[in-house]
Amino acid sequence: MTEEQGGPKKRSDPTSQLARGELVHAEVKPLDLSGIPSVITGIALWVVAFVVLLIFRGQLKDNGLDWWLWVPVAGLGLGLIGLWYCKRRWTAIQAGHRPATED
Numbered sequence: 001m002t003e004e005q006g007g008p009k010k011r012s013d014p015t016s017q018l019a020r021g022e023l024v025h026a027e028v029k030p031l032d033l034s035g036i037p038s039v040i041t042g043i044a045l046w047v048v049a050f051v052v053l054l055i056f057r058g059q060l061k062d063n064g065l066d067w068w069l070w071v072p073v074a075g076l077g078l079g080l081i082g083l084w085y086c087k088r089r090w091t092a093i094q095a096g097h098r099p100a101t102e103d
Helices: 014-019 036-055 057-062 066-095
Strands: none
Touching (some): 036 066
């Protein structure tokens, strides 16, 4: 029976193709094993948030929201801890003390 005669059609969605073994997933390695650029980006965003909130400090204080200024400070502190951890981990991976896929 052909498709023109009304026979069953072969499904072409990715799930069906995977079930039939037609899809092969390529081995894709992560772009950033160290995590350091991601953490630095996060730290930079927290600094920007702090500066923006510092500009509006008077309005925040008038509305009783001056505690918002401490949120980016906490984010910055945690980001620095994360940066320290990532640098330590990356150094250990490069020295061969830890496998890159452990985490």
